[in-house]
Amino acid sequence: MPLQTPLLAKAANQARGLAIDAVHACSSGHLGLPLGAAEIGAVLYGHALVHNPEHPRWLNRDRFVLSAGHGSMFLYAWLHLSGYDIPLDEVKKFRALHSITPGHPEFRETPGVEATTGPLGQGVGNAVGMAVAGQMAAARFNTPEHTVFDYHVVCLAGDGCMQEGVAMEAVAFAGHQKLDNLILIYDSNDVTLDAMAVKTQSENAAARFKAIGWDVQTIDGHDMAVFLKAFNKAKKATSGKPQLIIAKTQIARGIPEVAGTAKGHGEGGAKFADSARAGLGLPADQHFFVSDDVRAYFADHLKRLLRHYKKWEKTFEAWRTANPDKAALLDSAKNAPNASALLAKIPAFPADAKLATRAAGRDVLQPVAAELPLLIGGSADLYGSTLNLIAADKDFDPSNRGGRNIRFGIREHGMAAIANGIAYDGLFRPSVATFLVFADYSRPPMRLAALSDLPVVYIYTHDSIGVGEDGPTHQPVETVSALRVIPNMDVIRPADPEETAGAFAAALERTDGPTLLALTRQALPMLNDIPVQTRREGVLKGGYVAKQETAALTHILIATGSELQIALAAAKTLGAGVRVVSLPSFQRFDQQSPEYRESVLPASCRKRVAVEAGVPDLWYKYVGLEGKVVGIARFGLSAPGPVVFKELGITAEAVVAAAQSL
Amino acid sequence: MPLQTPLLAKAANQARGLAIDAVHACSSGHLGLPLGAAEIGAVLYGHALVHNPEHPRWLNRDRFVLSAGHGSMFLYAWLHLSGYDIPLDEVKKFRALHSITPGHPEFRETPGVEATTGPLGQGVGNAVGMAVAGQMAAARFNTPEHTVFDYHVVCLAGDGCMQEGVAMEAVAFAGHQKLDNLILIYDSNDVTLDAMAVKTQSENAAARFKAIGWDVQTIDGHDMAVFLKAFNKAKKATSGKPQLIIAKTQIARGIPEVAGTAKGHGEGGAKFADSARAGLGLPADQHFFVSDDVRAYFADHLKRLLRHYKKWEKTFEAWRTANPDKAALLDSAKNAPNASALLAKIPAFPADAKLATRAAGRDVLQPVAAELPLLIGGSADLYGSTLNLIAADKDFDPSNRGGRNIRFGIREHGMAAIANGIAYDGLFRPSVATFLVFADYSRPPMRLAALSDLPVVYIYTHDSIGVGEDGPTHQPVETVSALRVIPNMDVIRPADPEETAGAFAAALERTDGPTLLALTRQALPMLNDIPVQTRREGVLKGGYVAKQETAALTHILIATGSELQIALAAAKTLGAGVRVVSLPSFQRFDQQSPEYRESVLPASCRKRVAVEAGVPDLWYKYVGLEGKVVGIARFGLSAPGPVVFKELGITAEAVVAAAQSL
Structure with missing residues (x-):
């Protein structure tokens, strides 16, 4: 017309x-x-x-x-x-x-x-x-x-x-x-x-x-x-x-x-x-x-x-009939993945593994990506560091529109806004990656993802002073806390490879908002004293008892990510009455029933110490005025990661001292 | 050669x-x-x-x-x-x-x-x-x-x-x-x-x-x-x-x-x-x-x-001799302004004034700018809203390089990075402005200003759900908290025009890092029950007793910005044993002596309620596990500001109920 x-x-x-x-x-x-x-x-x-x-x-x-x-x-x-x-x-x-x-x-x-x-x-x-x-x-x-x-x-x-x-x-x-x-x-x-x-x-x-x-x-x-x-x-x-x-x-x-x-x-x-x-x-x-x-x-x-539209619908129905596999794939976009089902596809890590959670993420991503063909990924010129390449697939580019790996260039802000566009569209499940400290560059669209309930997954690595030599410009100290305060943003900081498996499953089962995975640059030991199942499913609840006290409860140590090993080490020194809580996601934990939360953090125990290689302020929500936080109330330092941890006092000794001072 | x-x-x-x-x-x-x-x-x-x-x-x-x-x-x-x-x-x-x-x-x-x-x-x-x-x-x-x-x-x-x-x-x-x-x-x-x-x-x-x-x-x-x-x-x-x-x-x-x-x-x-x-x-x-x-x-x-260099030095000395006024102006760049001296230049506001803290900021800025000729300002296309124009001066542009007002365009990120450049240079004192919610756009250079001890002043307005009809995309709820966790970033959220005067003086006396002023869109009453001097100088300390209890202390109500009036109103209902604390800057308050902090927030009183039109999480640092926070654990709403305050429960009634529940 x-x-x-x-x-x-x-x-x-x-x-x-x-x-x-x-x-x-x-x-x-x-x-x-x-x-x-x-x-x-x-x-x-x-x-x-x-x-x-x-x-x-x-x-x-x-x-x-x-x-x-x-x-x-x-x-x-x-x-x-x-x-x-x-x-x-x-x-x-x-x-x-x-x-x-x-x-x-x-x-x-x-x-x-x-x-x-x-x-x-x-x-x-x-x-x-x-x-x-x-x-x-x-x-x-x-x-x-x-x-x-x-x-x-x-x-x-x-x-x-x-x-x-x-x-x-x-x-x-x-x-x-x-x-x-x-x-x-x-x-x-x-x-x-x-x-x-x-x-x-x-x-x-x-x-x-x-x-x-x-x-x-x-x-x-x-x-x-x-x-x-x-x-x-x-x-x-x-x-x-x-x-x-x-x-x-x-x-x-x-x-x-x-x-x-x-x-x-x-x-x-x-x-x-x-x-x-x-x-x-x-x-x-x-x-x-x-x-x-x-x-x-x-x-x-x-x-x-x-x-x-009717004409298209006819074509669509004919297409469905002729291409049942494609139709099934299309329909699968509507189904939220089930975390347990995903976890079942992720092999357990060898008990003697010692790898960074970003490397664990790489290993977790492959079976997950196989399970979820509409999951796509991207990195802001950091695939070599963020390790989130879907290895079985190719780049998305003009000659290969079926590729699942998007090279965004050094465009973190654009990347996250583009990811939102993919999520608004709703057919594909976007995940994107950069260094965690550069979450600031992509923060405006991350906020909008949270506001608009978009299930974008941010695979942001190099999550603390563990970055080491690159120094304070590249060491997030406040970044994790600053992201946690965004309503509806689920921030997960897993403590070892198995918690990383749980974190990916948690992120991908979510359909009503974004999840940020804060992963380490540095290698972490397997926390084998905690059963695999507990580590994986504990993440889904946001927090769990990682080490149960074996005497009357005296202290609770709370940690996330690379500091959970420090809390566990401190507990050994402190004695049988000490409980260690892993709290990889504040958001998920806060959504649990009061009974569950009480079972993990009993109100009666006020001798609490939190340890995290980041700013302490937000932790008082869990340790209160009587507790202590072993954190970093300043920017980081350029030096090898282990040296920086020691220099800034994120050590088991500091946790022990804090607990004993209560 | x-x-x-x-x-x-x-x-x-x-x-x-x-x-x-x-x-x-x-x-x-x-x-x-x-x-x-x-x-x-x-x-x-x-x-x-x-x-x-x-x-x-x-x-x-x-x-x-x-x-x-x-x-x-x-x-x-x-x-x-x-x-x-x-x-x-x-x-x-x-x-x-x-x-x-x-x-x-x-x-x-x-x-x-x-x-x-x-x-x-x-x-x-x-x-x-x-x-x-x-x-x-x-x-x-x-x-x-x-x-x-x-x-x-x-x-x-x-x-x-x-x-x-x-x-x-x-x-x-x-x-x-x-x-x-x-x-x-x-x-x-x-x-x-x-x-x-x-x-x-x-x-x-x-x-x-x-x-x-x-x-x-x-x-x-x-x-x-x-x-x-x-x-x-x-x-x-x-x-x-x-x-x-x-x-x-x-x-x-x-x-x-x-x-x-x-x-x-x-x-x-x-x-x-x-x-x-x-x-x-x-x-x-x-x-x-x-x-x-x-x-x-x-x-x-x-x-x-x-x-x-020697040749230049000779020219420079000749210039100094010939231009004592210019030389004095140049030398003044080295002098940190004194807060009390600045405050002396800012007239008290009429006791019956009722104006937004952004408008108070406009009025405060003029005498301050007259006092500090090397202070320059800019806005990301929002002078009409951020109100930070230096009225006696002109725009900086190719035809007028002496202008003190910089029109940055809708370039918040560039603006803050450019402000850092001016601050690195060190001769001029930069201040820049946009809506507070867009602090996210300028966050990477704000972090670098904090890391590099740059005294940039961010005059960021429209600081809460008081923004009203523009809705959740424009209503900061998590923004203030997310900025407070940046080390060395002083975030000040003044409660009325006199606290705004104190906030500007605090920002400009600082030479070792950036300050963000979070100012309201909506008009606020003068809090005349608090002496002018107390409001102004209280801000310099970060927190102070805004209303002293007149009976044995039973409760402490803590508030910032537009919610201080709500806390004061709640105190009237709650009775004589209630103290109200104004806490415009966490950073400044935390730097006070333990004695001063104890005098404002005595450890013995644990019945504490904080009220702020923002996410509650960070407040547990001051109210602990026994206290309560009247805050907003979600994004905002599009409706007239007062309607949004009521709908989201930021009211004196809610504060009273919270206090009475303790």
Whole structure:
């Protein structure tokens, strides 16, 4: 069908009206993008996007990511008009408590919202991740006879997103990886929140993107026919490159008093709502107005979309019948792995093994990856150190879209944002790796993974001063604690190879949020005094009794990771009344029943010492004001690992002394 | 003097030998860059850099930043040869405990090391900050008669640095700001740690930099004459643009077995030390070898440098005499501001004021900025929200290098790395601003500021669920706690305008590390029941008794920021035996004497309730196992701020209930 320009222009103005009325009603929010990109929205949702509002998670839908998440009313208006289950009443409750129209788009809260966005640049990374997932899905599931995956990922980003390093990392990766199923629309309105963009940027964006391997078109973002032409050209491009459309727009178009200026960015224009509404041809007495012809148009368009969907469904069913193995693989994406079943596939380590938990992770990963074919991994140029290569598989690259190992480059922030995109998509299970100290580089998307319940696994190694000679820049001392305080982030720091097996199983059985595995650089002994089963399953509970006292309980020593061996050694000196608790995951332990927690850490015993090669502060939660923490309240040191441990006092002697001082 | 190519080629090979021997001796470290960039080092340190090894902090030295900090032996070798106070014995103790040659360069540990580097990309941001400082210094201090500042900032970065988002943000800023005193040398060796760089990058770096406003030269990094020509051209460029030199090099040149491959990156080549040494013309029996002619050359070169320095010193003295005001301003950089003196300049707020602590910060900043003319500020496109504009001054931009307000764009990571650069330089006192939740974006350089004792001030606003409608993506709940665990990071969350005055004074009197000010979006009442002086000076101590009990002590309520009013309200309900403690800074409080801490939080009182609109975990350090925390163990909600406070239970009623349950 040809583009219905007059009708869609009307729809664009009514979408503007919805944004103005919603922002006016709650006196907050951002008008700039919903008004400036209204024609783009009209073309995408009224014509060009292939999706199914009645089945928002349809496998082969075009994904649309609003990276400039502050323009959330853009999404809510167009999703509402398109027929997603977002009643007008919810649009009216924009930014109100428990509405499905929160201030920034939140994944799982609103049908049709593909990603939680708002922190700038993240959505660009998410879109790159979805494009990766799309390429992976096509490679695995399409056959010469049946194409079940051929969707595009469309991302709308503003100047703010484009200035962010995370977006720059992600687009560099996309250019290198030739993700030609990705269309990035740059809402280029020359305005940022504070001022005209000329105050902070002067780059030639088209030249920059061409230099990193993208095709670029620059167009008038208010001319719907021109935009559609560019969009279709991008969709059909055969260059093998990702596609950038620089859409020159006027921010807040529709409110002449603020349009084209920084004042148009936020809610400032709402005070001109009445005159703006009149200028847009909207009735003065009817807020949140949608005309009957616009409703009718979108109802018809929905029918067209459903017809397309039905056609795909037929192909899909034929594909299922013809390819039962592939269909089973696809279906397996829905099944959460069972930790016990995974553990059964992981051979026990030799009792005389002595290896770093990162090396144990490598050994654990191989049978787990065999069991979970949709598990994929990646590393930020550190495979040789993080050891998380899926050895039986190849790299994901333009010549091998079926590969399960992604070389992200030295782009930790982009890597984690891309992993979120893969997780939002939901078909593949992403795991990514770098040095633990660089968790700081990837922290913004890690927070969003926790907020959005994304089951991303972070295999972050070199987890303490055990890093040694690389020194304080590379020795995490506060990093583990700083990650533990992120709600819904499960941080697991296993103490030996068997606990590492438990940690991987715990991470992979999780479906409602991310898990970080903090693994050592240095070799650790097997803690054979604890039964294998106890070590493995103890991790699933977050904490467990690693050494039971053999006399009346006098002290409890608590440790994680490489310090559990120190606590066990100290216990031998301290005597029979000492219990040692392994506490690899605070989050998991805190979720156990009060009875279980009491059985591990009885309230009656207050002579408690925690030992961890990190900052002590968070540990008082478990040792209280009467207890002591043997920790490191400073940055580390450059010297061989064992020397640093000694120099900073993380020793069995220090634990003994602390316990005896209580 | 013409370039002494044969001698410097010899020096380059001996520098290679120092790196090989040092890495071999400790069996760790990175050979790739010291060997691959040896000719670059020879030209810079043996000929081109204007510096003074006998006075490493000379004001007008060229700054050299090794962004690829893992190549630290590059620095140590050339600094040693140049005559810095780095004896050969220290080079031999590379990466050993308490040597001045740690695994990665650490500021303050080693003369001639301008910045702590290693986390990739940071040094590029630091160099941009130093270039900003250079422009600012020239604008303020040079006169038509006397040029005292005309140094260049030279940064050496590898592929890893160039892939990092922080570097991309910084170079975009540098291009926009036309920092033509900045020379970035890209050690382009086509290799990263894991693999050949072609596996992860395929950009046209020259085109990318041209697109963002840089001049670019591409040269052979092993041809010393060619490199010097490019370097001189960059120094003399009149385009007004920052200068990129893409130096094509062979990684690990000198060890044929690994040169030009990923194996050359780390310490792997050290096992070929003997044959490499022979190939480089180094004696087999003498490790850490430097020939007499090379020593003699550098001794002569040092004399040339000292002559140049003496000339400058004469100019400087003449300038001092002619410009006593400017000289006094320059000298003032050395004086740490006194908190009491600063507080005396800040008028008391009206007792009936009701304003957000960010707005109080705006009011506090103005007299403080008047008092401290070398204090500069910036915001990541949020001046309208962070309110930290120095109102009496203008923007720093290419047409006004004297401006004190820096518009960083939406580049939080770059901003904080640039702030570190300004702080390393040491003349100006940097403060930067964004929303607190985006501290995660700038966390890597914040960590480095703490590690390197840099007195950067972070004015981060919108500090809790009080953000309201913007929702959980914009509401920090874990952020304050996650920052508190960084060693040497002082986090201050003031409770009202007077505590805000104290917080600014505390931040600015600090010279040995960074301070973060967590300020509210929402208006807060004046807490007039506490004397103004108590509120202001209480902050300097980190914590103080905000309300003394008037009967035998039964409970202690502890709060920070916007929740202090809640604790005070709860105390009224709970009765006369209740004490309220304001604890705006854990770090400062923990540094007080045991007596003072006991006077505020007497050990005998264990009925303690902490209240803070954030995750509770860290608070057990003060309330112990018997106490309670009224906090938020989840992400926030999109709704008006007061609604969110109520919905998430941060209320006086909840505090009362918690206290009564003890």
